[in-house]
Amino acid sequence: GEDVEQSLFLSVREGDSSVINCTYTDSSSTYLYWYKQEPGAGLQLLTYIFSNMDMKQDQRLTVLLNKKDKHLSLRIADTQTGDSAIYFCAESIGRYIPTFGRGTSLIVHP
Amino acid sequence: EAQVTQNPRYLITVTGKKLTVTCSQNMNHEYMSWYRQDPGLGLRQIYYSMNVEVTDKGDVPEGYKVSRKEKRNFPLILESPSPNQTSLYFCASSWERGSTKNIQYFGAGTRLSVL
Numbered sequence: 347g348e349d350v351e352q353s354l355f356l357s358v359r360e361g362d363s364s365v366i367n368c369t370y371t372d373s374s375s376t377y378l379y380w381y382k383q384e385p386g387a388g389l390q391l392l393t394y395i396f397s398n399m400d401m402k403q404d405q406r407l408t409v410l411l412n413k414k415d416k417h418l419s420l421r422i423a424d425t426q427t428g429d430s431a432i433y434f435c436a437e438s439i440g441r442y443i444p445t446f447g448r449g450t451s452l453i454v455h456p
Numbered sequence: 457e458a459q460v461t462q463n464p465r466y467l468i469t470v471t472g473k474k475l476t477v478t479c480s481q482n483m484n485h486e487y488m489s490w491y492r493q494d495p496g497l498g499l500r501q502i503y504y505s506m507n508v509e510v511t512d513k514g515d516v517p518e519g520y521k522v523s524r525k526e527k528r529n530f531p532l533i534l535e536s537p538s539p540n541q542t543s544l545y546f547c548a549s550s551w552e553r554g555s556t557k558n559i560q561y562f563g564a565g566t567r568l569s570v571l
Contacts, residue, residue: 354496377557388460388546388562389499396557434499438558441551443487443506448498 350447357453364422368435375437383432462547462563477532479547487551488530492543537570
């Protein structure tokens with residue numbers, strides 16, 4: 347099986363909250379990341395969380411980490427059409443190159 | 457401005473005609489990687505390099521070559537391209553010495569079509 351798994355699609359209505367989920371297998375992971383890929387562009391780091399944290403909030407973004415279940419989620423409050431993108435979950439052990447999930451396409455409709 | 461630059465952005469070629477996609481970073485990063493992105497398959501690592509003159513295979517290295525002769529450059533070489541290498545390619549760089557985490561910086565992508 348894959349090291350990092352996430353669902354391929356999520357569709358939400360504008361103004362609702364979006365929750366993108368991710369599971370990983372390596373219990374040694376020290377950093378978990380969320381990247382965003384807008385149409386026609388490369389991936390850009392959205393946020394990250396250190397493995398000894400449970401939650402990190404940054405404006406409309408909330409990252410929740412359940413280390414026991416190896417589950418990571420990204421919540422986007424008040425989702426806007428500009429949030430439509432592909433979101434990638436990634437995990438790394440310290441300074442080593444992260445392992446990426448397949449990406450979740452977030453579709454925001456009016 | 458900190459960036460990863462890859463060229464060309466778009467390339468159409470024919471089967472068997474050797475090509476090189478260049479990648480350069482200006483952040484003094486130690487690590488560099490190449491990925492390909494295909495619908496439904498997500499991002500797959502082709503090759504990576506953790507130091508000058510050190511390269512390692514990723515998940516899908518067949519049909520590709522790389523070199524890391526200097527820190528800032530990491531070209532991707534397709535000696536004999538085939539249609540199944542039609543894809544969107546990304547170069548990434550990461551990690552400054554002393555950092556505890558690895559944030560990847562990606563180029564804008566190269567869309568390759570092999571006819």
